[in-house]
Amino acid sequence: MEIKVIVAGFRGRMGSAAVNMVKEDEDLILSALLDPFAKDTEVDGVPVFTDKSQLIGFDADVWIDFTTPAVAYDNTRFALEHGFAPVVGTTGFTEDEIVELIALSEDKKIGGLIAPNFAIGAILLMEFAAKAAKYFPDLEIIELHHDNKKDAPSGTAIKTAELIREVRQPKQQGAADEVESLKGARGAEFDGFRIHSVRLPGLVAHQEVIFGAQGEGLTLRHDSYDRKSFMSGVNIGVRAVVKRDKLVYGLEKLL
Ligand code: NAP
Numbered sequence: 001m002e003i004k005v006i007v008a009g010f011r012g013r014m015g016s017a018a019v020n021m022v023k024e025d026e027d028l029i030l031s032a033l034l035d036p037f038a039k040d041t042e043v044d045g046v047p048v049f050t051d052k053s054q055l056i057g058f059d060a061d062v063w064i065d066f067t068t069p070a071v072a073y074d075n076t077r078f079a080l081e082h083g084f085a086p087v088v089g090t091t092g093f094t095e096d097e098i099v100e101l102i103a104l105s106e107d108k109k110i111g112g113l114i115a116p117n118f119a120i121g122a123i124l125l126m127e128f129a130a131k132a133a134k135y136f137p138d139l140e141i142i143e144l145h146h147d148n149k150k151d152a153p154s155g156t157a158i159k160t161a162e163l164i165r166e167v168r169q170p171k172q173q174g175a176a177d178e179v180e181s182l183k184g185a186r187g188a189e190f191d192g193f194r195i196h197s198v199r200l201p202g203l204v205a206h207q208e209v210i211f212g213a214q215g216e217g218l219t220l221r222h223d224s225y226d227r228k229s230f231m232s233g234v235n236i237g238v239r240a241v242v243k244r245d246k247l248v249y250g251l252e253k254l255l
Helices: 013-024 069-081 095-108 120-135 155-167 227-241
Strands: 003-008 028-034 046-049 062-065 085-088 112-114 139-145 188-190 193-199 205-213 216-224 247-249
Touching: 003 013, 003 227, 013 028, 013 062, 013 227, 062 069, 062 227, 069 085, 069 095, 069 112, 085 227, 095 112, 095 247, 112 227, 120 139, 120 155, 120 205, 120 216, 120 227, 139 155, 155 188, 155 193, 155 205, 216 227
Parallel strands: 003 028, 003 062, 028 046, 062 085, 085 112, 112 247, 139 193
Antiparallel strands: 139 205, 188 193, 205 216
16 A cells, blocks of 8 residues: 655654655655745655645645654644644654644544654663663653754653653652752753753764662663664554554554
8 A cells, every 4th residue: 555645844854864764665655845944846756845734635645744843733733634644753742732632633533643752762761661660769861862952851751751650659859958059950850850851962862761779770771873763663653644543642552
């Protein structure tokens, strides 16, 4: 079965990797490209649009989105409203927005996927971290990314924290009288534990979850060294969403 794909954000780092993934898969057809700042009207015979409204009524099945947190919600809503099953890697969604988009997808009976991380190793790290948090309720998350990343903390760190919250005995970590002599030194607070964001050139996407207990420690770490690490997950998403009638949050829901 051929699947016709639109790639939004096709000139970006992730978007261009997605374009290559679609071109390399003979079951997928690259039907359209979207970027508000694109100058060309087509690239290698594929039409380029600069405004999503130009895609109303367009013949395509799936909307891959690697744009920016500022537009990801509107884009995903637009895709669902116009019959394109969204596969969204863009991060920065709020919990309420995800609930709303799942409800919209049910209403429209369209499949979809919002995945803060498409790398299989990162999915496993999240699962292992949630498992460990049952036994080690004291933990900190450190996520490390390239210095052009617009949102902090990363979507993966938030998703990891949410999975941990589901199983961890609620607990406020740190000393009750702790004082930050430099604001932000202890990172962001999430349900009583901390998330730290590191931004440096040379990095791609990395995350550690560090657990501490009496006399022992456990560190889980995942590294994406190359954006190719995300593309097998995007491919799984594209193939799955066309067969489904509800949007899911997290690639693990499709594995
Ligand atoms: P990037 O290189 O900045 O690419 C984003 C692209 O989207 C840019 O070319 C940007 O154009 C374009 N854009 C901006 N507004 C748009 C709109 N309204 N419609 C279409 N395109 C638009 O960023 P990236 O590194 O590829 O990351 C993109 C997103 O994916 C980020 O949210 C990032 O956190 C996320 N990400 C997810 C995963 C995952 O596994 N889920 C992995 C890595 C990254 P301009 O540059 O001209 O503004």
